[in-house]
Amino acid sequence: MSKWLNPRSAFGITLIVVALLALPFVAAMGGQAWVRILNFAILYVFLALGLNIVVGYAGLLDLGYIAFYAVGAYTYALLASPHFGLHWPFWVILPIGALVACFFGVILGSPTLKLRGDYLAIVTLGFGEIVRIFMNNLNAPINITNGAQGITLIDPVAIGDFKFSTTSQILGISMSGPQKYYYLLLALVILVIIINLRLQNSRVGRAWQAIREDEIAAKAVGINTRNLKLLAFAMGASFGGVAGGVFSAMQGFVSPESFSLIESIMILAMVVLGGMGHIPGVILGAVLLSILPEALRYGVGPIQMAVFGKMLVDPESLRMLIFGLALVLVMRFKPAGLWPSPERKRELSDAGAGNG
């Protein structure tokens, strides 16, 4: 505890808290679009931390993570929209979404228990696609998901009469919808960070670490590898489900195309690029990878106009080109991620030294 009481770190923490609280107002100066970008960045931090449990802690390569996000999003959409005429409050739906996603996590987990690495990646990838295709086609014979049109007019998050979707006055300050969602997301993500931190240093966390390192040895020291792998899938999936629910409420609209394979890959890239298994790294990866493409979207066009006086390359394609290049460079020069855990860093620097 003494670490927290020392005045310098207390000052640092205060500074971070103030910065985080002020951020949506700073971003709003550039327009509400930036607040939305910020919100998505937090949502991706949420997702990346959820996937980090599966990939970073337990070492299970999951390429279908977006499926759980989809399950959570659709759970929310179906229980709080005119589609079925249900309008349940969000604090009821979010836990349900988490449970449903958790259930799907176990469904995906149980047949893949004996698979590892590439094989697991292929099966999970298939699972992600199956869920998306189901969402696309479950409009007949009974219309459950409304197919490719998606579900619209989803209820925003509301506490009593206080709606998160509209501008309102709080303590004399005018707060827009996205700004309110920002604080909701921030609160949720802090909760997830705390859970992640607790997990990392727990008995379960150590068991996951052992499974990641060597499964036979893990069994030999008495770790119930089957249950713990299922637990990793279930926990990761639950986080995905909650994130999906918030996404659904924030957007007011869900459709299957939000849950494509590229999204799964993106979230995985955030985890790997940031620093697998290291919470600050994963957060950094998620923030950078969600904001960078947006910053490029707004930046690439004007820069070309300024330098060449005309558009040489379509900003949309150039954006992905630069983005891809950035990923390649990071993996080339920072193979353990931008902000790896101290152990991982040590491992890479030790690698040449040992093996006598």
Next chain:
Amino acid sequence: MLEVTGLRVAYGGIQAVRSITFHVNQGEMVALIGANGAGKTSTLKAIARVLDAAGGDVHFCGEKVTRIAPHLMISKGIALVPEGRGVFPRLSVAENLAMGAFVRDDKAAIADDLERMYGYFPRLKERETQLAGTLSGGEQQMLAIGRALMSRPKMLLLDEPSMGLAPLMVQKIFEVIKAVAAEGMTILLIEQNAKLALQSSQRGYVMESGEITLTGESAKLLDDPKVRAAYLGE
């Protein structure tokens, strides 16, 4: 203490172990020797429940353990030192040893045992904070044995502790194994290095193509002309 009766192990249709029967008495070190592919490792894995047996039974301390969940074996008192060491490469030496005590919760005793391991293997003490993956092969073998002992097992299953090690290191490892045995540990040792295994153990079994073909006191097996011809290169 350990009774194996009619144990069979199969991979798909291929029988790796064809109905073998043997036993290990309390406080005894027994060697199971044989050539590559004779089914030694499969036997050991089936006993440790890392692998499912296709048939037969394993009793430990009078209790049938043929079908129990793998992670419960350690609480029964059987600790496996897997083939090729099987340490956790990205955990430090100390963390690896601590992981060996995963099923225990008596902190003080665990700390004592940790010191005991460093007593057996001073080399590991020197490398306490180093990642296990960066240790030499011999040091990893020491660590794997130390980790298994950290669970305070009644019996140790050793899978080819000499594999891929320099002769000097093999000597060192076997000195420790003999020291552990001298303290009363029951050990089932699997080895390709037949001479060393038979010199260190009390009894031995010779395995060939999934079957036990010879058995007896280790000293007698060492003198057996068939064993000498097949495994000792004479």
